[in-house]
Amino acid sequence: MPTYTALQAADPDVYRAVIGEMDRQREGVELIASENYISPAVLETMATVFNNKYSEGYPGRRYYGGQEFTDNVERLAIDRAKQLFDAGHANVQPHAGAPANVAMYFALLEPGDTVMGMDLSHGGHLTHGHPVTYLTKIFKFVRYKMKDVETGEIDYDDMRKVALAEKPKIILAGFSAYPRELNYAKMKAIADEVGAVTVADMAHIAGLIAGKALRNPFHDGFDVITTTTHKTLRGPRGGMILSRTEEMGKKIDKSVFPGFQGGPIMQMVAAKAVAFGEALKPEFREYAKQVVANSKHLAKFFMDHGVKLVTNGTDNHLMLIDCVASWGIGGGEVETLLDSIGITLNKNMIANDTRKPMDPSGVRLGTPAITTRGMKEKDMETLGNFMLTAIQNRSDAAAVKKLHEEVKTFCLRFPVPGITAA
Numbered sequence: 001m002p003t004y005t006a007l008q009a010a011d012p013d014v015y016r017a018v019i020g021e022m023d024r025q026r027e028g029v030e031l032i033a034s035e036n037y038i039s040p041a042v043l044e045t046m047a048t049v050f051n052n053k054y055s056e057g058y059p060g061r062r063y064y065g066g067q068e069f070t071d072n073v074e075r076l077a078i079d080r081a082k083q084l085f086d087a088g089h090a091n092v093q094p095h096a097g098a099p100a101n102v103a104m105y106f107a108l109l110e111p112g113d114t115v116m117g118m119d120l121s122h123g124g125h126l127t128h129g130h131p132v133t134y135l136t137k138i139f140k141f142v143r144y145k146m147k148d149v150e151t152g153e154i155d156y157d158d159m160r161k162v163a164l165a166e167k168p169k170i171i172l173a174g175f176s177a178y179p180r181e182l183n184y185a186k187m188k189a190i191a192d193e194v195g196a197v198t199v200a201d202m203a204h205i206a207g208l209i210a211g212k213a214l215r216n217p218f219h220d221g222f223d224v225i226t227t228t229t230h231k232t233l234r235g236p237r238g239g240m241i242l243s244r245t246e247e248m249g250k251k252i253d254k255s256v257f258p259g260f261q262g263g264p265i266m267q268m269v270a271a272k273a274v275a276f277g278e279a280l281k282p283e284f285r286e287y288a289k290q291v292v293a294n295s296k297h298l299a300k301f302f303m304d305h306g307v308k309l310v311t312n313g314t315d316n317h318l319m320l321i322d323c324v325a326s327w328g329i330g331g332g333e334v335e336t337l338l339d340s341i342g343i344t345l346n347k348n349m350i351a352n353d354t355r356k357p358m359d360p361s362g363v364r365l366g367t368p369a370i371t372t373r374g375m376k377e378k379d380m381e382t383l384g385n386f387m388l389t390a391i392q393n394r395s396d397a398a399a400v401k402k403l404h405e406e407v408k409t410f411c412l413r414f415p416v417p418g419i420t421a422a
């Protein structure tokens with residue numbers, strides 16, 4: 001574990017915040033579906049002197065001198081990313097997932113062009129065309145949805161009808177809150193009919209694809225994959241854009257730099273190289289498989305106890321609970337209650353929600369972080385019981401306090417990588 005002695009001496013206020021956050025991560029259960037714990041090697045790399053270097057451009061083609069080692073780590077990150085995802089080209093410079101999507105849109109579209117993405121209330125992300133983003137001032141977004149919220153099946157017939165009418169330039173797969181697999185081959189066939197480029201925003205499930213637990217959209221002919229590197233992929237906070245062909249990759253490169261960003265955050269590029277190296281190891285496949293096994297087990301546990309899950313199950317790392325149907329309370333109330341016993345998840349809108357985004361009907365939870373800590377199927381039952389007991393006894397302050405102690409004792413059995421006991 002880093003000692004942070006220099007930080008402690010220089011800035012005790014920030015030092016205390018860092019130590020507080022380490023304790024919070026160690027003593028609580030992290031069920032936020034987009035979060036994870038990085039390895040000590042990735043953590044170390046993020047705090048290296050690569051921070052001090054400007055490297056505008058790409059390996060072998062930079063605007064500043066002194067690039068021997070930056071070129072080396074960026075090439076490592078690129079080569080490992082290509083190998084992990086069977087990609088023809090990788091751009092590892094996007095600062096995060098949202099900038100990766102913006103750079104992708106500007107590489108492939110002209111202002112006024114149309115994008116077809118998943119309806120946000122059915123699981124799509126803000127960058128897939130929410131009116132609060134500036135993207136909607138420049139591009140037009142049309143939607144596809146689930147045909148049946150009980151199974152989660154996408155309405156591919158309607159997708160085709162809308163695509164034929166609206167002629168989107170991009171058909172976008174991907175989501176932040178959808179627990180099922182998409183049929184990439186069907187989406188690709190529709191895109192081919194209307195001449196659209198196929199893009200998969202795999203921010204949430206990149207690690208599960210890299211670990212071969214879920215299908216790779218490139219294997220169904222998709223053109224581009226955008227992703228974050230910090231969720232299931234278990235790398236540093238950042239983004240990445242993969243292309244099936246070199247030709248597409250050239251357009252993406254120009255759009256990321258100089259089109260949209262300045263210098264890459266090179267310590268993060270180096271940390272991406274380390275994380276991708278870890279993801280190429282056989283242990284990572286075991287991890288990805290266990291994430292999905294844990295998620296399915298927890299989903300079944302809830303359903304066996306009368307809890308209503310959106311789409312009645314999961315194929316991936318996340319699930320959505322309809323709290324109103326399950327317990328007659330909103331997702332916000334469940335989030336606050338579980339926070340008070342040391343279990344962190346997030347309130348979430350569910351399909352056709354009648355409540356407001358700040359007080360929605362559901363919560364979203366996922367298993368990437370707890371699986372990194374080494375939890376297995378039987379631990380999912382322990383966690384499920386903690387959650388159901390908290391909800392049943394929510395008006396009994398003493399019972400809630402006692403549960404918090406039990407959660408903490410349970411948690412401390414599972415070490416967080418990079419954090420040892422104080």
Ligand SMILES: Cc1ncc(COP(=O)(O)O)c(C=O)c1O
Binds near residue numbers: 203
């Ligand atoms: C599908 C999807 N795309 C993009 C993003 C944006 O990533 P970031 O927060 O790194 O900008 C997210 C993050 O939640 C996401 O789930």
